[in-house]
Amino acid sequence: MNSLKTNYNIVIVLFVSIFSFQTNAQSAAVDQLHQLYIQTINTGDPGNLNTLYTDNVSIRNSDGSLLTGLNNVKKQYQATFDNGKYDITLKTIEEQDLNEDYMFVSGSFVFTKIDEPEAVQRGTFVNILKNIDGEWKIYKSYRYPEITNIKSIVDGLYKSFAQGDIPSVLEAMDEEIIWNEAEGNAYADGNPYIGPEAVLKGVFERVGAEHEYFKLDDIELHEMSNNQVLATLRYDAKVKETGKTYNAQVAHLWTIRDGKVSAFQQYVDTKKLNDAMSK
Structure with missing residues (x-):
């Protein structure tokens, strides 16, 4: 019995040693x-x-673009190096063995353009490593920018809208943004609008076509938890068909993910809007 226990202990020690x-x-x-x-x-x-x-x-990439294949990766790096000199620091956060052929690694990075010290990118990365003939290589890499001030993202969006720069507004949206107009609003008939194109066609183009003017006034931004920003503001607008104007109290709840707007919820005095649009 003691011999069996001794052999068992030896196996455990060997297993722990091999794993270590x-x-x-x-x-x-x-x-x-x-x-x-x-x-x-x-x-x-x-x-x-x-x-x-x-x-x-x-x-x-940190900007959301996707590269596939080593040749395309080489082209991106060469274009980057042709544009200047850089410095990078990496910090490993977690390593996890998935199996003998794959490994998960996450960490953070600080990427600096040396001749432009203010041009610093901070963020996190997630890499899947693959064992190729005994050598570990990066098989998949996901890079996410650090969001230091999500209010600035929403502020930039409102400024672009005020300038009539709708392409920049759409560019600030995640490809799968979920956009909801307030219930009872005429433009809520397409809720939820999924993706920037749906928002453009279902909301922006209709608002532009049906209004003589449509302005956003008294905008105040309030940073919330869970990567959300609450905007309180007023709509100052005039409807073409009826000639009626309205000045309505509004709230917008924005959700930011990976530097892009992933969700939008409108709250508005829909009675004022509907009265102005009704003959």
């Missing part, structure tokens, strides 16, 4: 990749990209 060795080896591989990536950025030398990435790598 694998974990340390993977951590070392992650650190090696990060150091190689830092060297690539800081020297502006794209020669290490074959070692860093798999041939079928995909990268989601």
Whole structure:
């Protein structure tokens, strides 16, 4: 019985030792990749990209654009390096072994254009590493910008709207934005509007076509929890068909995700709007 217990303990010790060795080896591989990536950025030398990435790598950039394939990744890096010199620091937040062929790594980055010290990008990354013939490489990479002031995103959106720059307003929206007009509003018939194109066709174009003027006044922004901004304001508008004007109290609730507007909810005095639109 003692012999059986001794053998059992030996197995446990061997298992723990093997697991510890694998974990340390993977951590070392992650650190090696990060150091190689830092060297690539800081020297502006794209020669290490074959070692860093798999041939079928995909990268989601901080601006939301997507790259697929090593050749396209090389072109992006070369264009970046042609535009100046850069410095980057990385900090690993979490490493997790998915199986013997894949590993999850998350962390944070600070990316600086050396000749423009104010041009600093901060954010987080999530990488899926793949074991290729005993070498760990980046298979998928997702990069997310740090949102330091979500009020500024909403403020910029209102300023673009005031200038009639609707393309910039749409650009500030997530591709799958969920937009809801206040219940009882004539434009709520398409709720929820999904995506910028739906908002453009279902709301903006109709408002523009049906109003002689439509202005947003007395805008005040209030940063909330959960990446939300509450805007209190007034609509000052005139309806073309009826010639009636209205000045209505309004609230907009904006939700920001990854630097883009992911959701919008309008609250408004719908009676004033409907009275103005009714003959």
